[in-house]
Amino acid sequence: MESHQGKSEAIETLEKSSIDCQISSSSNGVSVSDGMNKEECRKKVVNVLERRFFCKLSFNIYGGVAGLYDYGPPGCAVKSNVLALWRRHFVLEENMMEVDCPCITPEVVLQASGHVDKFTDLMVKDEKAGTFHRADHLLKDFCTEKLKGQSLSVEKVQELKHVVAMLDDFSPEQLGSKIKEYGIVAPITKNPLSDPYPFNLMFQTSIGPSGMIPGYMRPETAQGIFVNFKDLYYYNGSKLPFAAAQIGQAFRNEISPRQGLLRVREFTLAEVEHFVDPEDKSHPKFRKVADLEFLMFPREEQNAVPVKEAVKLRLGDAVAKGIVNNETLGYFIGRVYLFLTRLGIDKERLRFRQHLENEMAHYAADCWDAEIECSYGWMECVGIADRSAYDLRAHSEKSGTPLVAHEKFSEPKEVEKLVITPVKKELGLAFKGDQKKIVEALEAMDEKEAMEVKAALELKGEVEFQVCTLGKAITIKSSMVLISKEIKKEHRRVFTPSVIEPSFGIGRIIYCLFEHSFYTRPSKAGDEVEQLNVFRFPPVVAPFKCTVFPLEQNPGKKAVAEQISESLTAAGISNIMDTTGASIGKRYARTDELGVPFAITVDTPPTVTIRERDSKKQVRVEVKKVAT
C-alpha cells in the first residue's frame, strides 16, 4: 500500500540511524539468535502477539477453533505491507500477470490435478476417545523422543534415524506395522490406535442447490492459473516465457493442527507460475542475481554420512555446477532470497534446501525450499519447484483442451518426421461430436508416443491403441489414423511448456519475521517491568510508520498532535495517536512493542521530538516539516 510507504525527510534522516542500529543490534538488546532459549523466546513473542492483538485464535469467545487465526490491527497492517512488497517485488518488477480466481473449485479440476486422489495424510483414530492423530507425526515424535535417550545401540540409532528419513515414503501398511512394532499409543489418553488410513485434507462442499455438484475449497491457488493458461498465453501475445501470479486464501483441513501459526487450516498463499520452453530455461536477468551468496543445502550435503551442514554458495556457481537445475529456477531462488531479507528475515537463519529424491514428485525436475529457522526449527516457508509439464498436461488430458505453446520458425525447417493423419471419416462415424477433440489429441502426440504406436501397430500387429482426452482413455482403431514417415516442411513447433513455481506461505513468513524481529532490552530503574519488548521491523513492513503523542494531556498539545497526524495521513504515512495520560516511558514501550519505527512527541511546539525505535536517537523537527 502506498499508505504505508510514504516517507518524510525528517524520517529519512532517522532511518539511517535505524539501519546502523539494526546492523549492530546485538550490542543493544538480546535477540533470539543471541542464545535466548527457544521455548522462552517463543513464549515471549506469542505473549506480545496476543496481548497487542497482532494475531490470536479465531472465535475465542466461543472457545476458538484449532488452526484458525485472526490478524488484529497491527498484524493485519504487517500482512498488508508484506503483500504490497510481494506485489511490487514480483508482479511489478518482473512484469507478471496477476489473476484472481475463486476459492470454491469444482471437483473435476482437482481430480485432474491429483488432489482428490492424493492430497491426503495418513490418520489414526483413538477409538475410545474419538480423536484423530497424524500417523507420521506420532511415529516421528516417538523416534525423536527415543533418540534423545542415552542407552541406545548403534543399530537402534540408525534404525530410528532411517525411519524418520523415510516417513514420507511409507505406505499406510508400513506406517501401521511400525506403530504396532513400537507399541505407540494415543498421546495423553494412552488408548490403542486404529490402523492408519488416508484422510483427504480438502474442505468439501457442494455447489448449487441440488447438492449433487461436489466442490472443494482450493488447497492452493496454482490450479486457477493452470486452467487459465490458454487465455494468459494469448494475452501475452502468444509468447513464452511469461509468469502469472496469484495471491489468495487456501484451505487444508489439518488432522490435528499444532505449531500455532505455522500449521493452520486457512492461510494466504502467494504463488507464481512461470511458463517456459522446456528446451530453453535460461533467464535474461540471471546475471543480476548470480553474485548473491547465501546458505544452500544441496542434496549431496543432506545425504552425506554424517549429514553435513548447509553451505554458503554463490548462486551463479550453484547453477554453473548443476547443483541448481537451471537458470530460471536459480533466478527465482535469488529473487526469493532478496524478498525475504528485504522483509527483515535474518539471512543467517535462512537457507535453501534441495528436496531429496524421495521428497520430490516423480515429474519434478528440481525443487528447493526456502527454510527459515525459528523456535520450531527449520520451517519450509517458500517452495520453488520446476514442475516440468505435469500440470498443463494433466489439465489438457482431462479437459480435452490442448494447453500448449507454439514456436514459429523464422524459416520453415525440413524435417523427417512421423506424420499423424487422422482418418476423419472413420473418426466421425465412431465419435461424432467428440471427433474434434480426438483429432486434436492425435495431432498433439509427441514423436516418442507416435513412434511407439507405429511400432505397436506395424511390428506387433496390434489393431488398436489409446489416447487420453476428454478425461479418459479413448480406444483408436488402426483404421482411424495413418502414421507415416515423411520429409516435411515445418513452420512451427508445438509443445507443452514447463512451469517453475515459487509458492509462498505468507502466514509462515510473517510468523518467522515476528520471531526474527523480536528482541528485549533492559528497562530503566523505576519501570514496572524488567525487560522491554521490541520488534525491529524495517519501516517497509512495520504496522505503522509513526506514533504521535502529546507530552502532556493539554488541549493545545493534543491539537498539535492531531494536526501532525492529519498531515502524515495526507502524505500517505500510516500513523497512530497515543493520547492516554501514560508516562512518556510507558508510551515508548508500547510503540516499541508494536514495532513502530518512529515516535513523534509533541513536547515544545513549534518543534517536536522524533525518536527512532532501535537506536533511541532523537532529533528535533519543526511541526510543519514533520510530514515533508
Added chain:
Amino acid sequence: MESHQGKSEAIETLEKSSIDCQISSSSNGVSVSDGMNKEECRKKVVNVLERRFFCKLSFNIYGGVAGLYDYGPPGCAVKSNVLALWRRHFVLEENMMEVDCPCITPEVVLQASGHVDKFTDLMVKDEKAGTFHRADHLLKDFCTEKLKGQSLSVEKVQELKHVVAMLDDFSPEQLGSKIKEYGIVAPITKNPLSDPYPFNLMFQTSIGPSGMIPGYMRPETAQGIFVNFKDLYYYNGSKLPFAAAQIGQAFRNEISPRQGLLRVREFTLAEVEHFVDPEDKSHPKFRKVADLEFLMFPREEQNAVPVKEAVKLRLGDAVAKGIVNNETLGYFIGRVYLFLTRLGIDKERLRFRQHLENEMAHYAADCWDAEIECSYGWMECVGIADRSAYDLRAHSEKSGTPLVAHEKFSEPKEVEKLVITPVKKELGLAFKGDQKKIVEALEAMDEKEAMEVKAALELKGEVEFQVCTLGKAITIKSSMVLISKEIKKEHRRVFTPSVIEPSFGIGRIIYCLFEHSFYTRPSKAGDEVEQLNVFRFPPVVAPFKCTVFPLEQNPGKKAVAEQISESLTAAGISNIMDTTGASIGKRYARTDELGVPFAITVDTPPTVTIRERDSKKQVRVEVKKVAT
C-alpha cells in the same frame, strides 16, 4: 498499491487534459449515458471484458461454473487499485482498525448471527428436469412481463404492482399460492413446480477429521469483527467510538445465478463496523461532508403515489430534517459518495435509497443503499445500515461473554436504581462452574428487564425467571437473587454499543465502474473496425498507468522502450510494453481498450511522445525525464 499510484511530472501535465476531457467526454465519444441502448452497451462492455481478459467465467476449459468468475491481469489490477483506494479512503484516513479473519466459520457463530436459521431464499424445484429456481424471481419476472402488456385492467395493474412490492414479505405459503394462482411454470421446460421451500445460501463444510463439527464459508465478513469486539475495544484504549474494517472473500450459494458479474457465488466484501454510544451518534467530522449534494431517494418519495424520483439533497439538510437518522450514518453516506465518485462512478447514475420499513430488519434504526445504475437497472452496491445493538447482543447471549462498553463518569452520580445482587451461594450450588457467567448475565440486566423481573416476583408471586447466557435460557429461582431499590453512587455506565455498518460489494462496484467508464469513438478511415472502445478509468484505478512502445521494431528503439519501462517500474509507475509490429493506430486502440491513460511512443529518441487516452493530446518529453 503504491506501484500503481506513482506519478511523473510529464504525466501530471497530461492528466489535466484528461480531466478536462472527462468533463466534456460526451462531445468526443458515445457513452452509455448518451443513450446507447442498454443491452447493446452491456454486450459491448462484456465483449471487451472477456476479450481483454478483465474477467471471465471461471474454469472455462471445463465448461465453467455458474456464478464463479476470474479476474485476469487487467481486471485484477483494477481490483487491486480499488481496494488500495478503499484502504486509503477508509482505513487510513479514518484511523480504522483493520482485521483479517478466516472464511471458515464454525456453526455456533452463524447460529448466533441468525444465518443458520434465516439466511435462506425460497426455492422451487422443476421436478421433471431436476432444476431449481428462486421462487420470488419467477413471480417477479411473471408480474413484470404481464405489466408490459397493454390490455390490463386498473385493478390488475395495481394487484401486480402490489405483489412486486411485497415480494420480500411473502411467506413460503403466500408465494406458493401466488405461483399456483398465476399458473407459473418452470422457464424453458414449462414443467410444473414444487411448493416453495427455504434453501440456506451458505456453503457448508465440516471442520477437522471427525466430520462432526459443522462449519460454513462466511456469508459476510462482519461476524469476524463482532466476535472480536472485546479485544478491539481494549485495543482502542476502552474508548468509543471506533471503527474496525475487513476486506475479504464471502460466499453465497445462489440458487440460480444470473446478471453476470452482479450476482455471484463468491465475492470480495469490504466492510466497516463503526461502534458508537447509542445515546450519542454525532460525528466530529460531519461538517466535512455536510455540504455535499447528491441524489437521495428517501422512503417518503418511494411510498408516494405515484412513486416520485430520487431528489438532490444537501446531506447536512437530510440529517437536520431527520430524513437520515443520525450524523454518523450521514457521515458514512457522504464518505461512500466521495469514494465512489473518486473511483469514476458517474454521480448522475448514483443514488442513495432508503430502505422501506418492510425491507429493514426489525432491529435496524435506519438503512440506506448506495445504488448504481447500470444496464441491469439500479443495483445495490453498498449498504449503509444502523444495526443498533443487535449483533453484539446476539453474540453476548450465545457466548456468555458480555460485549459491552463502559462510560466512566467524571464524578460519581447518585441514582435511585434497582440493584441486582446475586446470591452467590445459591447460584454456586445450582450452577457450579457456570456460576460466573450467570452472575455476569444477571448483573448485565438492564433497568427495564430488572423492573419486569421484580414485578413478576413480587406482584405476580412467581418464583422463578429466566436469563439468557451460555447460548440458552437459564432458569433462576427467586432465592438466587435480590432485587432492591437503592440510592447508589454510580461510577460508570455499562451499555451495548450500536453499530453502523457500511458494507461494500467490491465486484458489483467494479462492474458498474466498467459500464460507466466505457465509451466508443469513431475510428479513422482505413481502420479495420468502425468504432474504437475506450475505458476512461481515472489514473488511480486504471490497470496500468502507461503503455510503452517503440514506433518501429528496431533494436535501438526497443532498447529505449525497455529502459523507459524499467525507469517507470523503479518509480513505482505500473506499465506494460507493446513490442508487437502492429501499426501505431492498432496499438493505441489496444491501450485505449485496456483503459490505460497514457501511451509513450519511442519515435524520435532522445525524445518520445506521450499521448493522453481521452483527449488524444500529445506532448514530447525527453527520455530521461519520462519517469521524473
